[in-house]
Amino acid sequence: MDRRRLALIRSGGTGEGRLTVGSGYLIAPRLVLTARHVLEDRVTGTLWPAVTVRVGHHLDGEATSVDAELLWVHPAGLDVALLRIDRKIDLPGSVRWGCPAGTAPLPYEGLGYPWAAKGETRAPEHLRGVLPVLSGGKDRYVLDQGPAPTVRTDGGNAWGGASGAAIFCGGHLVGVVTEEDHAYGARRLIALPASSFARDGDFASYVEEQTGRSPEPSAIGASLPEAGPAVERTPAERELETLLAPLFSNPGVRVDHARALARELGYVAEGYEPTAADLVALLMAHPRAIASLGEALASGAQGAARAALTHLFSWARALDCGSLLSVNEYDVLIGLLRRVCEKQPTLLPRTAAEALRYVVLPEILTRPLLGEEDVCGVVEGLEDLSDGVSGTEGAPPVPALLRLVEYVAAATDARLGDDLRAWSGKTAQRLGIHDGALGERRADAAQWAKCAASPVTRVVMELAHDPDVGDDRYRVRILLVRDDGSYRVLKEAESEPKTPREAADSLSEAVFAAAQEPGQGDHVPWVTVVVDRAGLDLAVDEWEPGARDDILPAWPIGAEYSVSLSCPELSDRRPERDGDRERRWKNGRASVLVTSRTSGDSRQLVNLLKTKHRDTARVILHGPADERRSWLLTCLVLGVPVVLWDREATGYEDAGKLEVLAPAGDLEGLPGRLRDFRSDLAACPAERRARPSLVWEPEGCLPRTESLQLSDPWRGSHAS
Template sequence: MDPRRLALIRSGTDQGVRSTGSGYLIAPRLVLTARHVLVNQDTDTLWSVTSVRLGHPVEGDTTRTRAELLWEHPEGLDVALLLLEKASELPGTVRWGRPTGKAPMPYDGLGFPRAAAGETRDVEHLRGVLPPLSGSMNRYVLDQDPAPAPGADGRNAWGGASGTAIFCDGDHLVGVVVQEALAYGARRLHALPAQSFLGDAAFAAHLTEHTGTSPEVAPLGSVLPPEAGLVGERAPVEKELASLLAQLLPEPIGRAAHTRELARELGYDTDGYAPSLADLAALLVGHPRALASLGAALAPQAVDPAFRTRLTVLFIQARVLGCGSLLSLHEYEALLDLLRGLCKEQPTLPSRAAREALRYGVLPEALSRPHLAEDDLDEVIEGLEALTDGQGVPEGTPPVPGLLRFVEYVAAASDTAVGGGLRAWSSATAGRLGIHPGALGERRADAVEWASRPASPVSRVVMELQRDDSAADERYRCRTVLVRMDGTPSVIHEADSTSKTPQEAARCLRATVAAAKKEPGQGYHVPWVTVVVDRSGLHLAVDEWEPGAPNDFVPGQPIGAEYRVTLSCPELSDYAADREDAQQHRWKHGRTVALVTDRTCGNSTQLAHLLQNDHRDTAQVVLHGPADQRASWLLLCLALGVPVVLWDRDAVSYEDADKLRTLRPSGSPDELPERVRNFRSRSHAHPGPEWARPSLVWEPEGRPPEPEPLELRDPWKGTQAS
């Protein structure tokens, strides 16, 4: 890694910079970076101006030059080559590498993340370990040592690090940072492996033209953790583990044999390795699955109660010290194999099982989508390893991990062969962990009961919106709940809780609706979406938010044309104590009558008189009248418990009432949401000034699910690092 080859990339227009990223000079005129650094995310088109600053400020002078896109991957991978206007005079070429084996490898990189920005973009030295077993064919996982917190605005802390070149074994370029793994609180990044784009003929031709040599990829093997130094130089975690290991494995020869076998299993070269007690502690700290793998190797000896007690103490203390993952390497690989087959045959099952098995845990983001992709399995397993289910455990035994509960629920709903394999895996893992058989049996019985029950279909998708006042543009915090026919709500834990633009919120809603439609027993129907807002949000034209085209063939349309979209404002119940009781009364007695406002109810006092007397049972109000009074009339209707209120957002006076006539606004309220959806669809397909822009508040019959606070927190997977 040569700091002089570091590149700061700024893209935008002549009016200013709109995107900042990182890159690396791989030839005198070629800079390697992530494609999305160069692109307007809203239109997926290149910014018109791209400039590059080469060099590290600490290493001396930096140079600036314009650049243009030379190459992008033909299959859409997030990588690009920039051609500089002015060539660099730096000597030498880049060496390419590919991590092999199973053991994590140290990595380095230099980039310009937002978290390191002051008055200018400062350089951040990215460093940590790359676990080859995590990730997928086109994704490396980077477990980052320095982990910044998100900024006060909740934006992605690693924004700007996209395009950072990642090096292993000192000077071998192995990948390019493309994304922050948001599920890991800024502690994990994703990189595109170098071998995924080096094989492209056009890329290789450009590199050969500019360097005189074609790219070759060298395999890079893992090396053992550094040999233990003097006691005073060792980390406190290693000292604590060494003390526990001395009690567990007091005999030096046997302990060394266990250490060598463990190192071989983890993928290290053990030729000439003569490990000490301190080396074993260093190995347990250096590899996330070393501790569990050691426990699996020692499990046959755990029939001795005293040995089992010492082993359990080691596991508990290691978890306190933040050392080691739940699963051994063998357990992890075996579960990956079992779930890979399941993802192909029943891709919707894992998400359904996780939502039921772990109702109160924050699930990995991939489990909030309708289908679990094979490429997401590693992060799903690692995310679930951190969840614990501590109920009903006999005193003195470990709690049942959330991952095992998830596996039991998946097994219960799978066919005989897959389910049997998953249950066998769960039993073996629970035995190794020392979990009481009765505790696992309870979870298994719960899972069987869940799988045998017919699924309650989703009756409504509820999206709660809250305006993000700290954002310069229009952005909202979102939470989504699936409300089922039996009344039970299921929260979709939106992993990326940073505020969203209207288009991003619409896309999340579409993904949630797609997930609901895939559930068993759901059938095909036009979903009903309730958008929960505060008083100020009642004016929002949420039904007109467009998520974009779903594919290359079907044109995009607003969400209100695709779904029944209605508004709800539970906030008003905090100010009108009897509002909910009034709503239920009006639903029970006033479905057949509608109040359509006209000039006879020309102010708030007259409207209140009607709603409290002649129309005290009425469930539906159609608001016509002056635009400057409609907002206060709407709040009056809702405060007095009217559950259904319809109005035209564009209407300015009573003369605009005819625009809603084709909706049959005073017809049956139960059919009104679908009539409004159809109306919105027709007006979108045949636009013109003659159409109304209907808004519909519909407060559901019965108590709605209680909303939860919507707070910004550390982002999860899915946000590009730029």
């Protein structure tokens, strides 16, 4: 990596205004490599017309500023681009291209301009950490960052601006930063492998034309760790060497185990003759090394050796030295849980909510559905957690991950459940967990699986408008509320505000997840959309999810489900409102107030709702559009739980358009009649009909979660 080749990229319009900041790397005298989205307008998705590049590092003097134009993007849409700058910057040396080989994690480094490092101007940050080859996926490298910023509280990305940074392993360019993974608290970045684009014909020809060399990636393997001088070893390394001594009275046995471990971790181990200190260096270099060595030793460990092994695992977990699972345990569990997600995509999040009630769940487990690709995130997110219950007789506590596995085993089919329990039992034995402790968790899981789950009766979608990114973007949180009053918050790994279509997609996915739960049957839950006062004007019932296929058309959510609005914000302004609402539900279900010309103005409406209609539970709002808004707020503040109006109406003369709903008829049937009406309207959109909105504040209180802040970061998105 050559710091002189670092590039700061600014993209924007031809005049002053919004712009995008990102990073890049000079790979040839007139070529800068970066991420494609660095060059895009996030709102429109179009490419910015003007791009400027500043090449160089402040330690080498004044950077060179040049204009640039887009030369190449990947034909398959990968997030990578090549810029051509308007004059040559000829630096000595050349770029070597690489591709990680084997399975051992590789140290990496890079240079970029993240938001977290900015002062008055953008300052460079030296990215460095470990690239775990076994993590990630197709066209995706995981970068576990060493120094990492805290998560931003304003909804932005702490690593914003680092996108496009070139990543190096062993002096070879192996990838380009494209994303920040919020699920890991800004400690993890995602990079696009160089091997996925360097062999593209056009890309290769542009590079070869200017450098005379083809960008062919070479295999880059990890070197076996070696111990440094004794005076430089950390207290943890010295303590680990002491803990290993009782396990290897014979140096030859230690060497044999070290070689086998090195091979399992993906290193080439021929000729490897490690000292005790070298073995410690190997164990400290790989997160699964201590667990993998312990797995090999556990089967024959008895007495003092078994106690020493248990002490080793407890020490490692207490000091966060390595992951809970060995390489083999991890691989086996990933395979089993992928089978679970293939058969029952809602099972993992559902069981986690029950098995780990008092644990702060990883973000990924708060989503409604999980696919096979999500399993790694689940396991890695739970490995460091205990279930909070100490073990018996000094034994280690049961990890949260094993408790979840037991609950999943109890809820899935018999054969897969047996495989999961076998895995759990073997792993618990390796960790030194008391048989009785695991047995208690297994019994709890079996008892829970026998109980019928309370059905989901209401899906609550909370909306918060985000004005900073446009008039039609919303923060979204969804809750599944059960008949027994319990609820589960669903969060998608998505930090960007949603369009109405994206919000409708999330809602449809949540309803589908609820329908998959045991005992749900064909019941379609009621959808309550929680909004603030301004949100009462939204035509949420007309929002359409994207079409799932090319056969059925997209269908409004109000035509699929019973959709109503709720505005709990008003209870904060008038605390008596909740009591008034309960009184009206109790005493006034059969009473209806239909506003007409005789109802008068807002003051007369207040008088009616405080006297003659003090207990009325339902108001049908007719009247002038410019007054209807204040009348609606008056009704809601005074505790009226059900309010229906036509948002298309201009005056009293439009009152007849709502008659098809029988608005003063059977109260319990009103939401169903409204859903049928909306479905008919979706089938014949050309017909001029009413556009009804319904506020229905349910009896009792909806779950009051923490405030839906616009700054809530939920998922990894582009780092720029």
